[in-house]
Amino acid sequence: MPSNVRPKKALGQHFLADANIAAKVASCLASDKDRKYILEIGPGTGMLTRFLIERFPDAWYGMEIDRESVLFLKTRFPGHTGRIFEGDFLKLDPDTLFGDHEFTVVGNFPYNISSQILFKVLSFRERVPELAGMFQKEVAERVVSKPGSKVYGILSVLCQAFYEVSICFHIPPHVFVPAPKVMSSVVKMTRKEQYTLACDERLFFTVVKTAFNQRRKTLRNSLKSLGLQWDKLPSGLAGERPERLTVSDFEQITLAVPSS
DSSP: OOOOOOOGGGTTOOEEHHHHHHHHHTTTSSSSSSOOOEEEOOOTTHHHHHHHHHHHHHEEEESSSSSHHHHHHHHGGGGGGGEESSSSGGGGOOOHHHEEEEEEEEEEOOOGGGHHHHHHHHHHTTTTOOOEEEEEEHHHHHHHTTTTTTOOOOOHHHHHHHHHEEEEEEOGGEEEESOOOOEEEEEEEEEESSSOOEEEEEEEHHHHHHHHHTTSHHHHHHHHGGGOOGGGGTTTTTSGGGGEEEEEEHHHHTSSSOOO
């Protein structure tokens, strides 16, 4: 269906224009789950929306910050107008849409806020069992990278602490309007069965962010402000740099932070 909706640079919009790619993205979501709610972030002109509604007609909801797109989507999908919301996902209180129910997150995420979307999903991890989204390839690689990689960082540790993560496939620039200057990738995140940590999770976030904010320093120096009890940890850990640590290592470090 042709659209006169203009992609807006300020919103980081790159509309997907390839139906085959859209169908592949929709198929990344597991079909064996009893889904009550699926939230598509930034449906734009509805290329992906069409396939999500085909697969999950009773579960799909859309949140779009661009009013022009909202009006178009309500015209294109008249049977779902009550499920198309104008708003900013980064400011969403999920209770207002879904009560206390879980919801899956999917979308062609704006590059300029894609990391923020992941942090928001992590804050809702008890409510979000699955995510499938299009990201700039560089961000996708950070999410799935392993210890020792140059791109392993805060997103890697925090996402992998609570989710199984993988890249489904890569997407060339020419399937978007306008074409971005970079490759894109579809990331799949499935919440772990055991997604609670053996430490204070709020403090775990602090430890990870503090360590990587000075990633060139050893942990003894970068985490000095936390007053760690290094004698409670494996020898040699204090001399490591954060990019070499596993999620389990960061859990152990968090447990060694003295209680205030």
